[in-house]
Amino acid sequence: MTIETICSRIDHDSSKMIDGLRRLVRQPSVSAQGMGLRECADLLMEMMVGAGLKAELLEVDGAPSFIYGEMKTSKLGEKRTVIFYNHYDVQPPEPLELWSSDPFAAEIRGGKMFGRGVSDNKADIVSRINLVRIFEECEELPCNVKFLMEGEEEIGSTHLPTLIERDLDRFRSDACIWESGGLDEKDRPEITLGMKGMLYVELEAQVASHDTHSSLAAVVGNPAWRLVWALSAIKGEDERIKVPGWYDDVKEFTAEELRALEEKPFEEELIKEDLGLKEFLLHMSGLELKKALAGGPTATICGLVSGYSGSGSKTVLPSVASAKLDFRLLPEQNPGALLEKLKSYLIGQGYGDIEVKPLTLEKAARTSLKEAIVHDAAEAAMQTFGKKAVISISSAGTGPMNLFVDKLKTPSICIGCTHAFERSHAPDENQRLDVFIQGTKWVARTLDLFGKGS
């Protein structure tokens, strides 16, 4: 059997794989709302066992079940081991009215499947389970594989550190293939070597004990104004975070990183068109944009709510106002220390009345360009797509990759089935079905090369 046989078999099984993906998307699993996680984990156990994997649920108090699976290669010799990291939870589907079809219907239109979580990251899950099945049915995996899936990545992977720290040996591997890699805006395969960290907090202001008539605003404080002023104190129009010391641990890019950034294409026009943008933030272009995405700390208002937001006018003085804020961090930045700085700063600016509730604290991570898995994934990309892979030193996104890179000393890369216009976290999230199948071959070839290097 050659890897070409495996790839032919992936093509042959594509309908079966698409059916599997549809089934998984139709099972909602919204961690932020505690919806469907148990059912989704059960479904995945069934799919993994069906593929021949030895699978089990691992429990940590307070967390949705983790799913662990493994299969050893039948090839002779001591083989390398690859661990797949995935999450089966998805973002909330809201706002529902902006979807073209039901977010859990998994409708297929124009070669894409639409659904919440379809690309982030149920397609990767179904792809990886199937490629193990196909290797197994052809009787030889090129290396040992492990699966680790969690059900709370979208709400900050709170319990993953506990799970990993209590059984480091189980999870330590020679390489980790992360969720969420795939094709960029011009269908170039992209290998991502790192992720930003995150501090996600909720700010809440309260004045009166209950809402009242807005005529009283002449003499009663308004928490919405308090929140607006506090937010303005955190970041101004120059996008600079005003909290003292916020940038202290941010390192400049190395020459090697800068070269990788320069080489990496960034399709400004395509992205502007997709998002309907007149221009990028602060009139940025070229290398500035790439530096900001890979290495710029951000402060983002993800949600804002106070008072009445229905149709028409309501003359109410709200009693409560809250904001959700997402700060993206770089490898040396410590989310816990920054949380304390943020709290002290708000108190110092006179906003001690505003409660700061931490929801997510995650460190950033980066894998070295020199790792064997990086080389093999690039070679496999060339074989699969006939194109040179783009190397991204860091995603603009966040995940608990630092547990693998730093705690398990397991180099981690993102490759897989996603594509640039997938609308993850937004209405009409979708998965291109061609990339779903091609991405599966890419990962299969990467395992093949990585196994040979053992």
Next chain:
Amino acid sequence: MTIETICSRIDHDSSKMIDGLRRLVRQPSVSAQGMGLRECADLLMEMMVGAGLKAELLEVDGAPSFIYGEMKTSKLGEKRTVIFYNHYDVQPPEPLELWSSDPFAAEIRGGKMFGRGVSDNKADIVSRINLVRIFEECEELPCNVKFLMEGEEEIGSTHLPTLIERDLDRFRSDACIWESGGLDEKDRPEITLGMKGMLYVELEAQVASHDTHSSLAAVVGNPAWRLVWALSAIKGEDERIKVPGWYDDVKEFTAEELRALEEKPFEEELIKEDLGLKEFLLHMSGLELKKALAGGPTATICGLVSGYSGSGSKTVLPSVASAKLDFRLLPEQNPGALLEKLKSYLIGQGYGDIEVKPLTLEKAARTSLKEAIVHDAAEAAMQTFGKKAVISISSAGTGPMNLFVDKLKTPSICIGCTHAFERSHAPDENQRLDVFIQGTKWVARTLDLFGKGS
């Protein structure tokens, strides 16, 4: 028949009146949401005709039906005419989860009826229809009465000017008894002679065409930040509105007005306790509070919404953010001119991307202390409650009273059935049933005295 007979009859009929109020509250009539207005108008026609009034619906294109009613006194001689102004629409009931009972169940607990609109202002409506019925059943009204009710007061009385201007003679009267007067925090009868004006606008910011992953916030603008910064440019922590020229037409209080303000009690501790406040805005106390309520222009955020506001964290970059803003105005301030000033200011400050949508423009109004109806209402208050009436030169609230005071030259006062802790516009809005009955007597005695003065 004396007025004492009428008052006894009001006591005798109290259960019947409470039943009527319950029936009216159970008919939702939310103008902001277009809910139940037709049904509520039909119910009111039935109640008015049942009380012996000649009633009809008046239509203006695009408006909920207006209800007009009248009854002439059978007493000899040319009698004065009083017009009752009321509105049958109510505020939206949201947030529903903060109500102790269904907002349209009209539940009675502890001598109060709870429901959306019960005190603002369905109690006044039922009170006035019943007192006409009772006068009529005793065969003599002390003066002519007219009723005018609209169904869009809570969304800015948009079509009332059209109705009034096309038939000034029909509505012009010797005095107008407005909605919403009643007892203050210490159960003193309060006569209110004016209302603030209002400019209510919605600000909306949009950047991308759709929501996206918040990792892109490193390079894509965020409408929530745009909105926060624009709002901060409108008002700072000193509560001063920064729009140039905003205060140009604001007059200082006259000596007479100041005396009335000084005499008017303001129950700081009771109000702080009811609202759970540590202190009033800007540490105000005493006369400052009374001046702010009667004569302070305000800028109030009534609603704020962007992105995700459900439970947990969602890492989304919103594409749209909006705020509802309520500016209260004084007699000389022109809402249309101020709207233009606000728009120009935002453009000048670099916020031309933020759309300003006007929802309500209403001028302020004040009636002179010297009018006969003011004197008669004060005398009637003493007869009913055995207490000197408090004169309030202006409510902190808003209504289309300027159409009556300025356009119809009809002096207008607020007296009736409300009480200070009614929670109008907020969850658990309620009507004290004792005040409902006593307030009805107060208005009956006022009509009696005003009729005698003819």
